[in-house]
Amino acid sequence: MIGMASRLTLQVRAFPRTWLPAPGNLHRRIDRRDGPIAGKHQGAIRQCCIAASLTFAGRPSNGAGLRRFDPRGLFVLPIAAPEPGIVLTEPESQRDLDTLGARVLAAQARHAPTPHQVASGALASGTRYALEIAVATMVGGAIGWQLDRWLGSRPWLAIVFLLLGLAAGFMNLLRAVNREAAALARDDTANAGKEGDT
Amino acid sequence: VASPLEQFEIHRTLPLSVAGYDASFTNASLFMAVALLAIWLFMWLGTRNAAIVPGRWQAAVEGLHEFVVGMIDENIGPNGRKYAPFIFSLFLFVLVANLIGLIPYSFTVTSHVAVTFAFAALIFIMCLVIGFARHGLHFFTLFVPPQTPVILLPLIILIELISYLSRPLTLSVRLFANMTAGHILLKVFAGFIISLGLAGGVLPLLGILPLGMNVALYALELLVAVVQAYVFALLTCVYLNDSINLPH
Numbered sequence: 001m002i003g004m005a006s007r008l009t010l011q012v013r014a015f016p017r018t019w020l021p022a023p024g025n026l027h028r029r030i031d032r033r034d035g036p037i038a039g040k041h042q043g044a045i046r047q048c049c050i051a052a053s054l055t056f057a058g059r060p061s062n063g064a065g066l067r068r069f070d071p072r073g074l075f076v077l078p079i080a081a082p083e084p085g086i087v088l089t090e091p092e093s094q095r096d097l098d099t100l101g102a103r104v105l106a107a108q109a110r111h112a113p114t115p116h117q118v119a120s121g122a123l124a125s126g127t128r129y130a131l132e133i134a135v136a137t138m139v140g141g142a143i144g145w146q147l148d149r150w151l152g153s154r155p156w157l158a159i160v161f162l163l164l165g166l167a168a169g170f171m172n173l174l175r176a177v178n179r180e181a182a183a184l185a186r187d188d189t190a191n192a193g194k195e196g197d198t
Numbered sequence: 199v200a201s202p203l204e205q206f207e208i209h210r211t212l213p214l215s216v217a218g219y220d221a222s223f224t225n226a227s228l229f230m231a232v233a234l235l236a237i238w239l240f241m242w243l244g245t246r247n248a249a250i251v252p253g254r255w256q257a258a259v260e261g262l263h264e265f266v267v268g269m270i271d272e273n274i275g276p277n278g279r280k281y282a283p284f285i286f287s288l289f290l291f292v293l294v295a296n297l298i299g300l301i302p303y304s305f306t307v308t309s310h311v312a313v314t315f316a317f318a319a320l321i322f323i324m325c326l327v328i329g330f331a332r333h334g335l336h337f338f339t340l341f342v343p344p345q346t347p348v349i350l351l352p353l354i355i356l357i358e359l360i361s362y363l364s365r366p367l368t369l370s371v372r373l374f375a376n377m378t379a380g381h382i383l384l385k386v387f388a389g390f391i392i393s394l395g396l397a398g399g400v401l402p403l404l405g406i407l408p409l410g411m412n413v414a415l416y417a418l419e420l421l422v423a424v425v426q427a428y429v430f431a432l433l434t435c436v437y438l439n440d441s442i443n444l445p446h
Contacts, residue, residue, distance in 0.1 A: 124425070124429075128372070128429070131368055131371065131372055131375075132364070132368050135364045135367045135368045135371060136360055136361055136364040136368075138364075138367075139360055139363055139364040139367060140360045140364075143360065143363070161360070164353075164356050164357055164360055165360050165364070167357050168357045168358070168360040168361035168364070169361070169364075171357055171361065172361055
């Protein structure tokens, strides 16, 4: 319990006191991605909201349950409707936000996968598709064998379905490669966009 | 020295026959019950004093839940939240069964293809039921990829069908093969330690080598136990996604 208490105070200290009573303000800042804070500090603000929901939403949760899925792949926080006209002007608050943003970025960098982790992940998915090729071939062969028994066309359907099963396994593999390539391309464009911002 | 396969043998502890079928309480049933008890204890400790600032157990339960729900959000989307309890239970059971199997003298439930295939068959049937309930006969478009030339259509549909039918088999074989292979390997190296220890001369000193190997293998098996539980739950999400969202 002592550890938990100290973590909580850390989170409260991490963002300025003036913010806390108006979570709607935070929400507005997230929504307006074109504002001066948006691009650079978005991660920081989202972190802030999660911490704020821990202490102020009055729910027995670490904030996980408050996050909602968003088609853009972001987690959006369902905090009350934005109050118009409140803008963050105090330089002290801005400074606090800057340090928090830097800390969040540093933490994210620490958690980025190492080359070794990426390679292990590739190996794991590789063995997965290898198994799928083997099993699809066997399932195809089994279907063909059973059809042969029913139709009395031994061994032709077994051979045909064995090959179809093999094709199914390789099609899965090809599809996975295409999906991976598309994801990489998406990441590349996202990174290019990010570099364009700064 | 016992055979490395002896650890997978099933013994009846409470013989029972229902309508001519063997429904005995076996060591496999016992360790499934132990896994359930461990999960129940973990969840009870984590939820009994729910607080805004979570305690250690609550943080563990919430972390695990957040992990599974994150996986569902990522792979299925907002419509998948309904199935979070099922996937969470599945993940937790497979994980705990895998981990309990690593304790000496215990039994690994997931090293039996009967158990893993029962899960996979349940998931497969569930995917079919959900798919037809949500999309009706439109669900069959799952077997027709977009922009397929009409000439290739019969061939492609057959291939897609085989690929879909092989899903429960890959799902079950992956978990079962990983657990069985790892446990056999552990037993084989343990057998080397004993044989070398009983041999005369300097051979007992060489027993250090398989011992070191076994320690390393144990670490690897711990990783495999967690990763395979994760992969099992992840693939369940991927398969459910096809039924819920009908990608094309």
